Amino acid sequence: MTGAPTLAVWKFASCDGCQLTLLDCEDELLAIADRVDIAHFTEASSRSQPGPYDVSLVEGSVTTAADAERIRRVRAMSRTLVTIGACASAGGVQALRNFADVREFASVVYARPDYISALATSTPVAAHVDVDFELRGCPVDRRQLLEVLTALLAGRKPNIPAHSVCFECKQRAVVCVAVARGTPCLGPVTHAGCGALCPAHQRGCYGCFGPAETPNAGAQAGLLRAAGLSEADVLRAYRTFNAGAPAFIELSRVTDGPPPGSGPRDLPERGDQGD
Amino acid sequence: MHPRGDSVPQPPGDPVVVDADALAALFLALGGRGYTVVGPTVRDGAIVLAELASAAELPFGWGAETGAGRYRLRERSDTAAFGHSAGPQSWKSVLHPARARLWSADRAAGRVTAGEAAAPPRYALLGVRPCDMRAIGILDQVLTGGRQADPVYRGRRDGAFVVAVECTEPGATCFCASMGCGPGVESGFDLAMTELADAAGHRFVVRAGTPAGADVLADVPSRAADEAVIRRAGAAVDEAASRMGRGMPADGLADLLAGSRESPHWDDVAARCLTCGNCTMVCPTCFCTTTEDVTDLSGEHAERWRVWDSCYSLDFSYLHGGSVRTSGQSRYRQWISHKLSTWHDQFGSSGCVGCGRCIAWCPAGIDITQEVAALAGLRDAEKAAQEKAAQQKGQER
Ligand code: SF4
Ligand code: SF4
Ligand code: SF4
Ligand code: SF4
Numbered sequence: 001m002t003g004a005p006t007l008a009v010w011k012f013a014s015c016d017g018c019q020l021t022l023l024d025c026e027d028e029l030l031a032i033a034d035r036v037d038i039a040h041f042t043e044a045s046s047r048s049q050p051g052p053y054d055v056s057l058v059e060g061s062v063t064t065a066a067d068a069e070r071i072r073r074v075r076a077m078s079r080t081l082v083t084i085g086a087c088a089s090a091g092g093v094q095a096l097r098n099f100a101d102v103r104e105f106a107s108v109v110y111a112r113p114d115y116i117s118a119l120a121t122s123t124p125v126a127a128h129v130d131v132d133f134e135l136r137g138c139p140v141d142r143r144q145l146l147e148v149l150t151a152l153l154a155g156r157k158p159n160i161p162a163h164s165v166c167f168e169c170k171q172r173a174v175v176c177v178a179v180a181r182g183t184p185c186l187g188p189v190t191h192a193g194c195g196a197l198c199p200a201h202q203r204g205c206y207g208c209f210g211p212a213e214t215p216n217a218g219a220q221a222g223l224l225r226a227a228g229l230s231e232a233d234v235l236r237a238y239r240t241f242n243a244g245a246p247a248f249i250e251l252s253r254v255t256d257g258p259p260p261g262s263g264p265r266d267l268p269e270r271g272d273q274g275d
Numbered sequence: 276m277h278p279r280g281d282s283v284p285q286p287p288g289d290p291v292v293v294d295a296d297a298l299a300a301l302f303l304a305l306g307g308r309g310y311t312v313v314g315p316t317v318r319d320g321a322i323v324l325a326e327l328a329s330a331a332e333l334p335f336g337w338g339a340e341t342g343a344g345r346y347r348l349r350e351r352s353d354t355a356a357f358g359h360s361a362g363p364q365s366w367k368s369v370l371h372p373a374r375a376r377l378w379s380a381d382r383a384a385g386r387v388t389a390g391e392a393a394a395p396p397r398y399a400l401l402g403v404r405p406c407d408m409r410a411i412g413i414l415d416q417v418l419t420g421g422r423q424a425d426p427v428y429r430g431r432r433d434g435a436f437v438v439a440v441e442c443t444e445p446g447a448t449c450f451c452a453s454m455g456c457g458p459g460v461e462s463g464f465d466l467a468m469t470e471l472a473d474a475a476g477h478r479f480v481v482r483a484g485t486p487a488g489a490d491v492l493a494d495v496p497s498r499a500a501d502e503a504v505i506r507r508a509g510a511a512v513d514e515a516a517s518r519m520g521r522g523m524p525a526d527g528l529a530d531l532l533a534g535s536r537e538s539p540h541w542d543d544v545a546a547r548c549l550t551c552g553n554c555t556m557v558c559p560t561c562f563c564t565t566t567e568d569v570t571d572l573s574g575e576h577a578e579r580w581r582v583w584d585s586c587y588s589l590d591f592s593y594l595h596g597g598s599v600r601t602s603g604q605s606r607y608r609q610w611i612s613h614k615l616s617t618w619h620d621q622f623g624s625s626g627c628v629g630c631g632r633c634i635a636w637c638p639a640g641i642d643i644t645q646e647v648a649a650l651a652g653l654r655d656a657e658k659a660a661q662e663k664a665a666q667q668k669g670q671e672r
Binding site (some may be wrong): 028031032034035057066113137146147149150151153154156159163164166167169170171172173174175177178179180181182185187188189202213214215216218219220222223258259260261263264265266267268 | 323
């Protein structure tokens with residue numbers, strides 16, 4: 001590689017929040033600009049250099065036939081392709097259309113629905129091209145984004161654990177809102193990365209980072225139901241920014257399960273173990 | 276400043292009575308000796324462990340109700356400050372912190388710097404309950420008992436001043452008595468206190484376990500403890516033993532787990548287990564960590580950090596080509612088998628002290644004592660069936 005590696009940032013169907021997270025790295029942005037040649041990043045600068053690029057960050061999902069073509073061109077121009085955020089990695093909140101009729105939506109929302117040319121589904125980038133790394137979150141976490149960029153520059157594996165948000169709660173001594181308040185929390189089935197942001201503010205986890213590595217649908221449904229959610233609420237809990245993530249679709253199909261503390265099925269003499 | 280092992284003789288010094296008001300003097304005495312006091316305080320709906328600036332931050336009048344997967348603060352009818360069973364943290368958070376820097380390196384300077392800050396922080400651990408005293412003893416064995424002592428733990432542990440509080444208020448999820456870890460405490464502390472909050476006033480019966488403890492105690496206003504108050508304190512602790520909400524079968528746990536590797540019970544528990552890792556994180560003896568190598572954007576500076584890990588993460592058992600324990604079955608089995616069985620092989624004791632944290636703070640309310648009961652039941656049923664079959668075979672002959 002001669003000279004600084006080139007970086008391109010692309011936008012597909014998205015809210016720009018993940019790109020803003022990159023711009024929000026104020027202190028580090030100069031250091032990034034020092035180390036890489038930001039060749040294409042229209043949110044930050046109108047200057048654009050032609051490809052190929054060493055690294056492409058892709059925000060947004062694929063929702064139009066034109067974008068399905070464009071993502072192939074981006075892939076062809078990029079040595080390494082990293083998706084940033086729930087849209088690019090799981091289809092985003094706009095993947096709710098995957099469970100409904102997009103033409104019906106368009107007819108309600110737009111005065112001239114015939115002007116709209118959209119695919120029936122919103123799909124993640126990986127449904128179209130090979131992706132080297134998917135960074136989760138809605139939006140992505142600043143520290144994690146820097147970690148991925150730094151790791152790419154150093155040629156090492158990024159430290160992005162795939163375990164539950166619960167790990168992060170305990171690592172930063174956040175009191176569990178499910179146990180101490182009975183608040184519905186998606187943390188046990190959600191991919192870490194936010195640093196347990198919501199539980200740290202006494203809110204349940206909303207699942208912004210999508211499914212953790214091995215979610216247990218039944219146990220999580222039991223937990224949510226015991227916290228007062230109806231079966232319909234359980235389904236809706238998964239129908240947000242990561243609605244299109246296959247594991248969340250699986251989870252949304254299981255709306256009931258063993259309540260917390262229900263204990264072993266095969267307990268010899270129940271009732272002699274305290275309360 | 277703490278005794279290692281159980282052989283340190285108690286220095287002479289009779290128990291004394293310290294009024295609750297005089298806890299302020301204890302804080303001053305500890306602060307004056309350079310200790311940062313860590314103790315219980317109310318935060319975000321639980322009694323947590325935090326650095327305390329004054330005795331006023333202690334959870335006077337607060338208790339906790341615990342159950343499987345459930346914890347609620349509750350107001351007490353008295354002013355007791357230590358009348359609560361285990362919260363979501365243990366002293367592991369202080370002595371074996373969730374994140375610790377192992378070393379850092381600078382390319383330009385060609386220098387590698389080891390460890391934490393030059394001088395490890397000196398903590399006074401205030402309100403260490405007997406189960407947690409035992410847990411610290413286990414961590415001592417795990418982290419400093421081998422050929423290579425863990426430098427982060429050793430630094431913090433060697434500098435620590437331990438104020439134990441005997442247990443007079445066990446919770447519904449407690450079973451330390453059946454693990455032989457409480458509710459009284461005999462050794463390992465600098466000071467040990469038993470709290471009494473009744474019609475006769477809010478006071479502590481305090482004894483020193485080390486010269487350092489006696490030195491601190493000398494700075495705290497106190498009076499000699501008479502027979503009656505000593506008896507009263509002893510009775511409160513004895514009574515606690517009979518009020519534990521749960522119990523663990525005394526013997527044969529190691530063999531039970533070792534013999535249960537193929538038990539059908541793992542399917543049952545895996546249906547309920549979220550593999551969320553909370554049980555290992557709250558357990559006062561779980562010590563597992565992973566390492567993270569981080570670099571800065573310039574590539575000139577690198578650091579290695581140690582971070583709490585858990586046998587519930589896939590990365591934990593990742594070997595070349597994949598993770599060894601992918602199923603929930605195998606991960607729950609690893610946790611309970613290590614705590615109750617293989618810990619004996621590895622460290623010569625149980626890895627469980629009966630604090631009940633893993634029961635209360637498991638969002639799914641999985642209860643280690645119930646899972647043991649289920650495993651034992653299945654083993655006994657299988658044994659009975661085998662005996663019956665053997666008998667029948669004998670009769671046929
Ligand atoms: S608050 Fe939620 S994410 Fe945190 S430990 Fe509890 S269940 Fe897990
Ligand atoms: S296994 Fe559970 S009860 Fe035993 S020491 Fe650990 S957290 Fe406490
Ligand atoms: S139970 Fe798991 S996390 Fe705890 S010490 Fe054993 S292997 Fe480590
Ligand atoms: S036993 Fe409970 S706390 Fe432990 S991993 Fe399973 S669900 Fe989580």
